[in-house]
Amino acid sequence: MRVLLALLGSFAIAASLALPAIADPAPPAAPPVLSSAAQGRKLYLKLNCYGCHGMHGYGTMGPNIARQGDIVEALRGGGAQGMPSYAKLVSIADIIALSAYLQSIGTPAEPAFLRWWEAVPSQ
Numbered sequence: 001m002r003v004l005l006a007l008l009g010s011f012a013i014a015a016s017l018a019l020p021a022i023a024d025p026a027p028p029a030a031p032p033v034l035s036s037a038a039q040g041r042k043l044y045l046k047l048n049c050y051g052c053h054g055m056h057g058y059g060t061m062g063p064n065i066a067r068q069g070d071i072v073e074a075l076r077g078g079g080a081q082g083m084p085s086y087a088k089l090v091s092i093a094d095i096i097a098l099s100a101y102l103q104s105i106g107t108p109a110e111p112a113f114l115r116w117w118e119a120v121p122s123q
């Protein structure tokens, strides 16, 4: 009996030593906090808006859309001169973020990064 107890005791100690490593996985990384304008800048690059509106929204083949007010109609319906419809590609949250980005252009809050694919763009 004593041997059995001693065996059980040592097993319990071994188990308690081994447990923390199993029960204590690394905490998940906190999601990055990006401003609405930064999220919009990411979409602006990812959705290729810059291909027609320029790298910073001031226009090339498409018009200057820096500080553009209401962008919902243009994004959803597109335009006769070449603006594609993004109705199936953007959510309301995306449109709000894109709008925040366009409003920030030319202000100190304007995000100008290029690496949209990074969680927190480094440049």
Ligand code: HEC
Pocket (backbone or CB within 6 Å): 043, 044, 047, 048, 049, 050, 051, 052, 053, 061, 062, 063, 064, 065, 068, 070, 071, 074, 075, 078, 079, 080, 081, 082, 083, 084, 086, 098
């Ligand atoms: C293939 C070229 C092209 C792409 C890509 C493009 N646009 Fe456009 N966009 C245009 C053109 C051209 C117009 C002028 C309206 C028209 O087509 O009749 C326009 C118009 C607009 C307007 C309205 C401007 C005004 O003065 O009324 C907004 C806002 C806009 N685009 C935002 C965007 C955003 C945001 C994206 C990316 C999600 C985007 N565009 C992608 C070509 C493009």
